[in-house]
Amino acid sequence: MLRIHFTDKDLSQVRMITSLGPVAESVFALDLFRRGGGVFGGWQRRVRDGLGHRVAGIEKLTREHLPLTDLQWLLERQLAEQAQPEDRNQERVAAAVFEFCQVAVVPYWSHTRSCLEAERDVRGRVLITVGVEGLLSSLHPKMRWTPPTLEIAGQPRRDVHLDGRGLLLSPSLFLIGRSGVLIDARRASTAPVLAFAVPPSPAVLSGMWGSWKPNEQALGALVGHTRAAALQALTDSCTTGELSQRLGISLAGASKHATILREAGLVETTRNRNTALHTLTPLGVALLQSRRVAPRRSEHRTPVKLP
Incomplete structure (x- = not known):
């Protein structure tokens, strides 16, 4: 050692x-x-x-x-x-x-x-x-x-x-x-x-040599405004608890959204003991831009209600 x-x-x-x-x-x-x-x-x-x-x-x-x-x-x-x-x-x-x-x-x-x-x-x-x-x-x-x-x-x-x-x-x-x-x-x-x-x-593997085949189920779950709202809420890195507050949803719901985004290669999660910090990957930022969902910093005061 x-x-x-x-x-x-x-x-x-x-x-x-x-x-x-x-x-x-x-x-x-x-x-x-x-x-x-x-x-x-x-x-x-x-x-x-x-x-x-x-x-x-x-x-x-x-x-x-x-x-x-x-x-x-x-x-x-x-x-x-x-x-x-x-x-x-x-x-x-x-x-x-x-x-x-x-x-x-x-x-x-x-x-x-x-x-x-x-x-x-x-x-x-x-x-x-x-x-x-x-x-x-x-x-x-x-x-x-x-x-x-x-x-x-x-x-x-x-x-x-x-x-x-x-x-x-x-x-x-x-x-x-x-x-x-x-x-x-x-x-x-x-x-x-x-x-x-x-x-x-x-996403990194895909960008380097095209060996990655996307998880169609995870990518399909991104369609619609709900996942876009979750993605936009992560423009500023935050914990699972902070994500739930920004979106006005339960902690379990925020965790589920973060997991789906992570499986699609759009979010990276760093863990320290019992805390998980979620951050957009370059691919996640690109998706926001392509969907014309402009990142807005420090504008998470109004919760976004997800169905």
């Missing part, structure tokens, strides 16, 4: 960025490519086809190196802003990673970055709602906040003391199947980075 030890100063210096960039995501993607795609199966097949005869070299690389351990030096060098490898072997490995990046990550980078930006915004709202300790508690099911320590299960036994450097959080789409990765450049002026996995929604 990895244990990250915080001081009060560290807690005050927890920050979040959208991403470490395509190269870091490529290291994570290499690990995913080695393990098998799962829900990323469509991506894996496209990458394999795109690599062509070069796939043998990439597979050899993943047999000789475990990306999340043996390629830590590449991530740490990026964090320390040292671009050049130290020896020829590192130069060869870095070149292979960059080649993989061009096929496996760069073609999907625009959509990936949009997904990560949305995740960062969601986490920002969680921070405002429940504070930094609540944010740390909600990062991943395998991460547990036990003050003053963040414990990450499934990692080699290790204790990391931040010692006032703070912590930089970074969501990652290609870490699926893992909890996270701690990247520490071991420089007093550089905060370590904790990259944590973001589970991709059906």
Whole structure:
């Protein structure tokens, strides 16, 4: 188990960025490519086809190196802003990673970055709602906040003391199947980075490689003004209880609406203990615009009665 030890100063210096960039995501993607795609199966097949005869070299690389351990030096060098490898072997490995990046990550980078930006915004709202300790508690099911320590299960036994450097959080789409990765450049002026996995929604998978087939029942339930009203009420992120107040319906009814919207890929739900925070996905915003239901912020004072 990895244990990250915080001081009060560290807690005050927890920050979040959208991403470490395509190269870091490529290291994570290499690990995913080695393990098998799962829900990323469509991506894996496209990458394999795109690599062509070069796939043998990439597979050899993943047999000789475990990306999340043996390629830590590449991530740490990026964090320390040292671009050049130290020896020829590192130069060869870095070149292979960059080649993989061009096929496996760069073609999907625009959509990936949009997904990560949305995740960062969601986490920002969680921070405002429940504070930094609540944010740390909600990062991943395998991460547990036990003050003053963040414990990450499934990692080699290790204790990391931040010692006032703070912590930089970074969501990652290609870490699926893992909890996270701690990247520490071991420089007093550089905060370590904790990259944590973001589970991709059906809408994200659809946008990346068209492998998602919509749940027709869930999409059909969106027809009509009732679901549009629920969608509009979520223009400003809110909890299930707040949604019920905005719509003037029961808590159970609000929960049902949020579930249907989530199944359709229009809403993302972040849970922290007994609280669920609902936020529109980019697809949800697009649907509002296409239905000409203009988002109106801070206009939820009059309850909308749903049948």
